[in-house]
Amino acid sequence: MTKPSDPERRVLIADDEEPARRLLAEYLGAEPGWTLVGQAKNGLEAVQLAGTEKPDLLLLDVQMPKLDGFEVLGLIAPEIAVVFTTAFDEYAVRAFEVHAVDYLLKPFSAERFAQALVRAEKRIGERRALAAPELARAARAPGTYLDRLVIRDGAEILIISVRAIDFVKGQDDYVEVFHDGRSSLTQQTLASLETSLDPRQFVRVHRSYLLNVSRVARLEPWGHGSKVAVLADGRTVPVSRSGEARLKAVLGV
Amino acid sequence: MHPLLAQRRSLGAYLLFWACLSVVPFLLLQAAAPLGALVLAAICTVAFALITLPSYYLCRALPLGPGRLARVSSAHGAAAIVWSLVFLVCWKAFVEVLAYVPAWHGLPNDVDRAEPALLGVGALFYLLVATFHYMLAELDLRRDAIEREAALALNAQRAELQALRAQVHPHFLFNSLNTVNALIGYDPGKAREACVLLADYLRGTLGAQEHALVPLGDEWALCERYLAVEKLRLGERLALDVELDEQARACLVPSLLLQPLVENAMTHGISRVSDPAPLRVRALVRGERLVVVIENGIDPEPRRRPGGVGLANVRARLAAQYGDTAILHVERDATKFRVVVKLPARSPASPEAR
Numbered sequence: 115m116t117k118p119s120d121p122e123r124r125v126l127i128a129d130d131e132e133p134a135r136r137l138l139a140e141y142l143g144a145e146p147g148w149t150l151v152g153q154a155k156n157g158l159e160a161v162q163l164a165g166t167e168k169p170d171l172l173l174l175d176v177q178m179p180k181l182d183g184f185e186v187l188g189l190i191a192p193e194i195a196v197v198f199t200t201a202f203d204e205y206a207v208r209a210f211e212v213h214a215v216d217y218l219l220k221p222f223s224a225e226r227f228a229q230a231l232v233r234a235e236k237r238i239g240e241r242r243a244l245a246a247p248e249l250a251r252a253a254r255a256p257g258t259y260l261d262r263l264v265i266r267d268g269a270e271i272l273i274i275s276v277r278a279i280d281f282v283k284g285q286d287d288y289v290e291v292f293h294d295g296r297s298s299l300t301q302q303t304l305a306s307l308e309t310s311l312d313p314r315q316f317v318r319v320h321r322s323y324l325l326n327v328s329r330v331a332r333l334e335p336w337g338h339g340s341k342v343a344v345l346a347d348g349r350t351v352p353v354s355r356s357g358e359a360r361l362k363a364v365l366g367v
Numbered sequence: 368m369h370p371l372l373a374q375r376r377s378l379g380a381y382l383l384f385w386a387c388l389s390v391v392p393f394l395l396l397q398a399a400a401p402l403g404a405l406v407l408a409a410i411c412t413v414a415f416a417l418i419t420l421p422s423y424y425l426c427r428a429l430p431l432g433p434g435r436l437a438r439v440s441s442a443h444g445a446a447a448i449v450w451s452l453v454f455l456v457c458w459k460a461f462v463e464v465l466a467y468v469p470a471w472h473g474l475p476n477d478v479d480r481a482e483p484a485l486l487g488v489g490a491l492f493y494l495l496v497a498t499f500h501y502m503l504a505e506l507d508l509r510r511d512a513i514e515r516e517a518a519l520a521l522n523a524q525r526a527e528l529q530a531l532r533a534q535v536h537p538h539f540l541f542n543s544l545n546t547v548n549a550l551i552g553y554d555p556g557k558a559r560e561a562c563v564l565l566a567d568y569l570r571g572t573l574g575a576q577e578h579a580l581v582p583l584g585d586e587w588a589l590c591e592r593y594l595a596v597e598k599l600r601l602g603e604r605l606a607l608d609v610e611l612d613e614q615a616r617a618c619l620v621p622s623l624l625l626q627p628l629v630e631n632a633m634t635h636g637i638s639r640v641s642d643p644a645p646l647r648v649r650a651l652v653r654g655e656r657l658v659v660v661i662e663n664g665i666d667p668e669p670r671r672r673p674g675g676v677g678l679a680n681v682r683a684r685l686a687a688q689y690g691d692t693a694i695l696h697v698e699r700d701a702t703k704f705r706v707v708v709k710l711p712a713r714s715p716a717s718p719e720a721r
Contacts, residue, residue, distance in 0.1 A: 130604075130638070130641065131542070131545075131546070131600050131601065132602050133545070133546045133549035133550060133599070133600060134545055134546070134549060136549050136552065136553055137545070137548060137549035137552060140549075140552045140553070155641060156641040158641075177638070177639075179638075179639050179640050179641035179666060180641055180666070201537075201538050201541035201542040201545060202536075202537040202538040202540075202541045202542075203538075219541070220541055220542060220544070220545035220548075221541065221544045221545040221547075221548040262668060273668050275668070
């Protein structure tokens with residue numbers, strides 16, 4: 115419960131359906147201590163408003179145009195508390211349960227909404243322990259992989275088709291994605307990204323490298339039994355001995 | 368295998384029945400040594416009952432039916448003569464063995480005397496066995512028919528359930544209920560309208576039969592109810608642009624042909640685009656063919672490629688109904704997804720339509 119001297123908690127709604135937004139606004143209006151600071155009609159707007167309005171809480175629909183809820187989660191400040199809303203998505207709901215993420219199943223009652231606010235109040239300000247990519251992966255149907263990566267590059271939000279990725283280089287908690295003749299950094303581990311990409315397309319050829327097999331032109335020796343993969347455009351990617359075995363298994367040679 | 372040999376209890380009952388029937392040849396024999404005659408009659412009759420079991424296959428090969436009387440009766444007549452001779456041979460063989468018993472010396476003479484009567488009884492017994500086998504076959508047929516009917520009913524139920532599941536997606540239902548819940552707060556009149564629209568659509572899908580042919584106009588009416596519910600949820604974002612020729616509306620199509628295609632267009636297309644996106648539907652008759660085109664806007668950077676179960680299902684149903692004479696093909700570019708269905712144009716009045 116907020117004391118009267120406390121500033122009001124700031125809430126952002128993100129849902130592509132007008133009736134759903136109005137319902138959330140109505141429920142929220144009945145709760146003292148919470149104030150609505152913005153309504154986003156799609157994922158991209160949600161990210162922009164999260165940046166400008168600095169909400170404490172984001173009520174986030176899973177299925178939205180432009181960016182989905184999981185992609186939005188990966189692009190906003192980690193201290194924003196998030197409550198997901200969804201109508202029906204068995205994998206997403208299982209992922210929320212496993213990762214202890216709060217969610218509302220449409221349609222929901224005002225009472226259930228109030229409970230979610232009570233829980234959110236506790237979470238506000240604590241930085242999420244959970245990384246968005248892990249949650250998104252858990253919410254995907256088994257055997258399905260990412261079709262695109264969404265990365266914030268300064269003020270710009272990049273949507274990168276996985277087919278446009280040449281290779282990925284891991285550096286501690288970051289990965290550098292080489293695509294479309296440029297590279298972009300995103301906060302994620304290489305191991306986590308590896309499990310989100312189709313293993314028939316991307317192979318861990320080295321402790322620090324994930325390679326799109328369709329870009330490989332040839333392998334060349336590089337001393338000490340290791341090799342380098344030469345890409346069609348002439349760039350090279352180091353290949354360890356075990357990486358070479360994995361690469362050959364996928365290429366079937 | 369003979370059904371009696373598979374069930375020991377039935378076989379026992381069968382042999383017991385024949386042991387009782389052995390009283391007939393026993394009486395015919397009118398032997399001076401009644402005990403010997405009884406033993407002989409019992410052994411021969413039961414042995415005969417076993418030997419005639421293979422006639423089951425003859426009965427199966429010659430099912431009863433109109434116009435088959437001559438064939439069936441001549442075949443069984445011939446078989447009756449053969450088996451009655453076998454019956455007599457049985458008697459002659461066993462009586463030689465039994466004659467070793469001193470008190471039963473006269474039995475071979477008794478058998479010789481009763482020879483014509485025994486032949487007649489053998490033929491009658493054979494016909495009795497054949498009748499019994501026809502009864503067995505009839506019972507088998509009936510049991511098979513009952514089992515087949517039950518299996519068919521179960522399959523039909525499964526198919527109906529599957530169709531129902533395919534028609535009303537939970538995602539659609541829960542989203543619609545959420546819309547109703549929201550409308551109650553700010554536009555109760557529209558909430559009521561939404562309830563009625565949703566009920567109309569659900570009733571329409573419940574009434575739809577998987578294998579029925581319906582006029583395209585009726586199938587489109589069901590889609591309209593679905594779209595009316597979606598319109599409440601998506602508002603301006605759904606821009607409908609529909610033109611169906613009168614001639615096309617009258618054509619018969621499999622029920623629930625368009626609905627999955629329209630739902631696909633909504634869930635993978637329109638609902639994933641932020642700006643107002645058109646749903647264009649065209650239907651016209653070109654020569655002998657009915658052509659239906661459904662086109663929708665799509666997200667230029669899709670998270671998941673569309674297609675999948677809905678399209679495959681419609682394709683399979685078209686193939687089942689029309690074989691090679693119907694096609695469904697898909698075209699896409701950066702902003703549009705288009706499904707084209709071509710099938711034989713049949714109106715309820717045309718002779719090929721059923």
